Amino acid sequence: MRARLRAGAQEAFGELFDEHAGAVYGYALRALGDWTAAEDVVSLTFLEAWRLRASLHEEGDSVRPWLFGIATNVLRNTARAGRRHRAAMARLPAQEIVPDFAEELVTRLDDGERLAAVRRALGRLRRSEREVFGLCVWAGLDYVSAAQALGVPVGTVRSRLSRARGRLRDLAEKELTDHREPAAGRGQVPDGRMVAARSTQGDIR
Known part of the structure; x- marks a missing residue:
């Protein structure tokens, strides 16, 4: 296979794709949380594999x-491109944001919240810890x-993975706790009864 x-040999690359495309897609999807971006990573990974076959x-x-290893490099480049894109968008005038429900659906794949x-x-x-954890x-x-x-x-892989697991466990629990705690002071009094409704439009960003 390696020689081919x-x-x-195009047949060999067809076999490579059939055998590993699903795994590369799952890796990219979990890293990016976006179906379309994950598909792009799969395509770029196999294009790079062809280019770097030697x-x-x-x-x-x-x-x-x-x-x-190629997929990880593609993800690095994708992350850099994403940061540049977000920085460029941040410089544009504010516009009405249309909710992206794809993100919510992706998070349901593995125990949602x-x-x-x-x-x-x-x-x-x-980044080094994220990559080891992902792989x-x-x-x-x-x-x-x-x-x-x-x-x-x-x-190095062993130590990074051990460190990543420990930190990730602590950080994930903190994220869950922070996102589950109810917002204090908006429309409620200490005994839990609702007070008169007021507009919160000014709080929305």
Whole structure:
């Protein structure tokens, strides 16, 4: 398989896609929380795999580490592009925002509210911790494969994953607690009875 991929055999890349596209999509979806963006990551990953086929070592077992290493780089570039886009949009005059219900649907994939909290918490981890967590937990790579994908020692993967799990657990619980606590002082008195309704339009941003 490696020889065929390195030689640019289209049938080999078809087999690679059939076998691993679903896993790459799941990895990207959990990292980005957006179906369309995840599909784009899959397409870009396999385009890059074709372009970088000569970088695949001739010897080895599974090609998953090589492929997920490419997917991780694509996700890095996607994140940078997203930050640039948000910065550009922030400079534009304010417009009425149309709610995006896709995000809500995505968070229902894995225990809805908890996945949303985990994704928010993931955003507060270091990039190196997020990548190790994504590869080992969401993509299902073992320590050795994740190390190969990231180009770091196995011990580094172990320590980053251990640190990421600990921090993520604490941060996710804090996110859940913060989002479940009712907003204080709006339309309520200490005994819980509602006071006269008032317009909150001025509070909306």
